Amino acid sequence: MDAERDGAVDVSIVVAAYDCRAHLDDCLTALLVQRVSTEIIVVDDGSRDGTRRLLELYATHHPRVITVIRQRHTGLRGRARNVGLAAATGRYVFFCDPADRLGVEALRRMVAMGDRNGSDIVLGKVVRHGRAVPRPPAALYRENAERVALRGSAVYDDLSCAKLFRRSLLERHGIRFDEALRLDADMDTGADTGADMDADAGGDVGTGSAADADTDAASDLVFSVHAYCHAQVISVVADHDCYHRLSHAAGPDPDAAEAEHDDLDADDSDSDDSDSDGQDSGNVESGRQGPMAGPDPLTWLRVIRTPIALMARHIPPGPLRDHLLLRHFRLDVFAQLGAPFLAAGEAEREKIAHEVAGICADWLTRGVRDRLDGADRARAGSLHDLDRLVRLARVETARLRHRLTGVEWQGGRLTISGRVSLGGLDGRPGVVLRERTSLEERRPPVTRVADVFSAVIEAASLPAGVWDVYAAVECEGARRLARLGRRRATGVCVPGPRFADGVVVVPFLTRAHGHLTLDVGGHVVRVPGSVRLTRSQWVGRRLRVAGRVHVGKTPGAAAVRHLIWRERSSGLERRVAARATGPQTFTAETGRLRPGTWDAHLELDVGGPPARFPVKVGRPEALERPLRWWHGPVRWTARPYATAVNRRLSLAVRAATPLTLLRRSLRRLRALRVGLGLAMPRLRRH
Incomplete structure (x- = not known):
């Protein structure tokens, strides 16, 4: 679909930009090549590094696609996104950071998923580039999900805004970024959790500071939590790299760091038949990756009450709320008792423990506590013991x-x-x-x-x-x-x-x-095995096959289940029972097959999916002679043979009518006369 065609807009892409000239070019290029109808709304938050001139250039060359909105510098990405959201007209909205990139065909796949299922939120597979970028939850992107429930899934682990949101959902429920949410050291811990996040924050903040980054992260959390609470259908596109989250911080090459340092290996999940590597969702058992943990754990703990309370307003007590609370305790609350707690001074440690204890008193239900891992259960029971918390933090780090x-x-x-x-x-x-x-x-x-x-x-x-x-x-x-x-x-x-x-x-x-x-059981790797034909014999018009079978180097006759004949052109299969006659020998008997070329496979039960091995012919004398018989006026022929390349057992079955036999005889006679130099009239068809 041409991005610059006339007609309805599929996706409004909102980009909040500030002093991002170095990376904005790549970001916009990736957005322009998306194969859906898009509008790109870039809100420039008072940039001073050439971003404004670059945006003017893009808007000039793509006037029907790119809209640039300039505003006085606020330092709040959430406010810029709200401005872009107010100008959006697309059926869906996608928020893209200027330092990141959309994958090729990402929006086409996500929109197709959303349209097919009536999805309110579509998550696309996130790929991180650079060690400084938080790991996306691997369990979330193992396979496509047309409809996934919040309860029992990992979708709530991803509370970033790099998703496809149905705009009608956002408008219907007044879902906006919380501009009043600030991570200041003297912030008010009684922040309003009941509003629909449309309050205005006054004053300027120096964008680029750690506090600003954490304010943006907290604002993302509130927005995503609110959207999840109202979403009726959530879908996941996991078979395509949709969103590339990049780290542009200076530092050593991550690949070199991987080889140089003995960091924790990541958890595995499936990617192909023999290999699959992903990441653990993050806890002390595998090296906790608190994706939103900032440098000031105390202020983060105070602000995290806002999305937790917002979620609790919409989700009644019960298993679903406990499942969502578990995510907040695991990644937002107890994460502050790891490396951030260890780096804090003794006085601040006491405040952090007190803040965590307050959150636990309000939200740590029995259902959540029972699902905590051993380390977090130990923390929850040691909030009065700072020395134990320090020891646990040392274990984690x-x-x-x-x-x-x-x-x-x-x-x-x-x-x-x-x-x-x-x-x-x-x-x-x-x-x-x-x-x-x-x-x-x-x-x-x-x-x-x-x-x-x-x-x-x-x-x-x-x-x-x-x-x-x-x-x-x-x-x-x-x-x-x-x-x-x-x-x-x-x-x-x-x-x-x-x-x-x-x-x-x-x-x-x-x-x-x-x-x-x-x-x-042979689920993701091929089970090594071999099947050799030792004898074939006609019993009436049935072909009896005998052979030897090994799984690896071990006799495997105990696992034989079926001899399967597969017709080569149609894919039709005929399954007959096979039985063991010894530790490594088996036999099976096959009745009449329809005309065609049939390849033989032996099916084994090795504890997992059925394993199939082609039956190979070792010695030519193991093959039985062809069998011919008449059924009424039709002559049938069944000929066992070994394929030329891999010496696999096959059975050619042919049915010839009298007319077919006559034509075949005439062709042979004609070929003979041609060889002798004689002429012969052709048989005419009437």
């Missing part, structure tokens, strides 16, 4: 060092060895297995000596699924986790699969980061 030193099979047991330590703190090392979909955890028995551990996993005891392996350290009632495997000793190799008790376990290293994972 200490560097977690880990190294994989060995992985090997010992019969049906997998032994994982390594080292893990927590920044000089006295903790208990261990191993945690976490199933990627259900998040179920298993803790195998571990032998420990100082920071050296050895875990023994009974392969047959694990339920089917994809189990990510974590190094763990428990200290002060808190637990730190890191994906194990990326850092490993020289020469460490992952062993092959093991098939036992009808279940295959495939250890593998993820492709992107080299994290150790166990695939129980």
